Amino acid sequence: MFVVNLFLIIFLIICLLFLVRLFLHRTALIYVLKKWVEGIDDRIHVHQQFRVPELNENGQENQLYRKVLFYVNSLASIEDSDYTNLFSGKESNDIVLSLEDDQIVHDTFLGARVLWVNKIEKIHRSFVLKIKKKDKRRILKPYLQHIHTISDDIEQRRKELKLHMNNNGKWRSVPFNHPSNFDTIVVHIDLKNKVKSDLENFVKSKQYYHKLGRVWRRSYLLYGPSGTGKSSFIAAIANFLSYDVYNFDLSQVSDDDNLNLLLFQTTSKSLIVVEDLDCYISQKSRTGISPSGLLNFMDGILCSSCSDERIMIFTMNSKEGIDFDLLRPGRIDVHIYFPLCDFNSFKCLASNYLGVKEHKLFPQVEEIFQGGATMSPAEIGELMLVNRSSPSRALKSVIAALQANGRGSGSGGGGNVATRLRDSVESSPSPSSATEGGGGAAWKGTVPKEFRKLYGLLLLKSCNRPESLDHDSDMIER
Numbered sequence: 001m002f003v004v005n006l007f008l009i010i011f012l013i014i015c016l017l018f019l020v021r022l023f024l025h026r027t028a029l030i031y032v033l034k035k036w037v038e039g040i041d042d043r044i045h046v047h048q049q050f051r052v053p054e055l056n057e058n059g060q061e062n063q064l065y066r067k068v069l070f071y072v073n074s075l076a077s078i079e080d081s082d083y084t085n086l087f088s089g090k091e092s093n094d095i096v097l098s099l100e101d102d103q104i105v106h107d108t109f110l111g112a113r114v115l116w117v118n119k120i121e122k123i124h125r126s127f128v129l130k131i132k133k134k135d136k137r138r139i140l141k142p143y144l145q146h147i148h149t150i151s152d153d154i155e156q157r158r159k160e161l162k163l164h165m166n167n168n169g170k171w172r173s174v175p176f177n178h179p180s181n182f183d184t185i186v187v188h189i190d191l192k193n194k195v196k197s198d199l200e201n202f203v204k205s206k207q208y209y210h211k212l213g214r215v216w217r218r219s220y221l222l223y224g225p226s227g228t229g230k231s232s233f234i235a236a237i238a239n240f241l242s243y244d245v246y247n248f249d250l251s252q253v254s255d256d257d258n259l260n261l262l263l264f265q266t267t268s269k270s271l272i273v274v275e276d277l278d279c280y281i282s283q284k285s286r287t288g289i290s291p292s293g294l295l296n297f298m299d300g301i302l303c304s305s306c307s308d309e310r311i312m313i314f315t316m317n318s319k320e321g322i323d324f325d326l327l328r329p330g331r332i333d334v335h336i337y338f339p340l341c342d343f344n345s346f347k348c349l350a351s352n353y354l355g356v357k358e359h360k361l362f363p364q365v366e367e368i369f370q371g372g373a374t375m376s377p378a379e380i381g382e383l384m385l386v387n388r389s390s391p392s393r394a395l396k397s398v399i400a401a402l403q404a405n406g407r408g409s410g411s412g413g414g415g416n417v418a419t420r421l422r423d424s425v426e427s428s429p430s431p432s433s434a435t436e437g438g439g440g441a442a443w444k445g446t447v448p449k450e451f452r453k454l455y456g457l458l459l460l461k462s463c464n465r466p467e468s469l470d471h472d473s474d475m476i477e478r
């Protein structure tokens, strides 16, 4: 009997606790309780306060204030503050939170709880940081360092990206808003992940490179046939890192000095890109860049500061006939091969362009691929794009093009197909497809030629040469 009563009492206590908890949550009394506990905790500890004013003693902007502002507004706990301002962000459906005056935001760092208060006195704003005295020595320095890193990262991601192009020895810039990203490019998932983590590791490795006495630079060679996504991949990298792009057109560079000057003028956190390096090297009438000038440029020694990070990306259709010195380890760190389509990449394109994951024509397409026919993703993508209103028609046109390609050169080189494809895009009767299919056409009036060259939707190479296809390696680190 006693045991039964005991169980009954325990059961009633549990129910009661549950109801109290429910009541506290429903009425938000839990927050009152939490604040009360925090208030007691604040009172029994001695705090030290640090003020970060908006302006310094000369009335100039205090850079630290700006960083703290970015940092505090990015804290998740800002949502718990009593008053928060809401603004629309960069994208139309973005909402940005910003702390109201005299509001408190909590943050934790290395296990210590700190407070930020957004003060306004007369017209001067400041942030006040409150840290418990016992934690100050341990966390203040690393915490401020942490704020620097996070706010730099936020600023970097917010800035408008630019594409810089050299013309007559000088840089010209246009906004860079290429939509390509790692989700839209059809390459093997492992390759994407490897490249992403390689980039992320690189940008975090300043100290490591410094310790090794090496220039903080990473270079990539993207090679493969025309229309396989090399330029789109560069744009995806720029968007992934939020880096500007400096596109070096070597044919516009007069000599080594000009090349060095242009390199010197590039800024940190940017991609230095040389497209079609193989074409430039094979040109009979090359500009005045000497072979050693080119090698020094690729080594990136003459950047404005060797402690700033540099990512260099070179593209080629083929590595065949290229001097080994140019591609040696240390000069080119990572080689990435961009192949023509196989059945798997075709299926990814069909899913992206047509929203089709399975189709009765797929077995036929697979068979044709197995027979050795192939085309570039650009060619297949364009056929799908112009026929996107009817997936069956799109797939039939891909089948016809693949069959014609297989009957033709058999190399998959795509020159003929590309020309036919371009004709089909340009003569498309649908107004929407005429604009989109000729993405370049939509840009023609507004965007410089080099821009279209770099990121055009379907550009035919002037130097179609047979490609070396080492299919076994997608990404090779040297």
Ligand SMILES: Nc1ncnc2c1ncn2[C@@H]1O[C@H](COP(=O)(O)OP(=O)(O)OP(=O)(O)O)[C@@H](O)[C@H]1O
Residues within 6 Å of the ligand: 184, 185, 186, 187, 224, 225, 226, 227, 228, 229, 230, 231, 232, 233, 317, 338, 377, 378, 379, 381, 454, 455, 456, 457, 458, 459, 460, 461
């Ligand atoms: N792997 C791919 N995944 C998705 N789309 C692709 C892929 N490859 C090419 N495309 C599409 O084809 C078009 C041309 O691609 P891109 O310019 O990136 O090719 P490229 O390899 O740089 O060609 P080129 O050697 O002629 O400069 C782009 O609009 C892109 O959307």
Ligand SMILES: [Mg+2]
Residues within 6 Å of the ligand: 230, 231, 232, 275, 315, 454
């Ligand atoms: Mg390209």
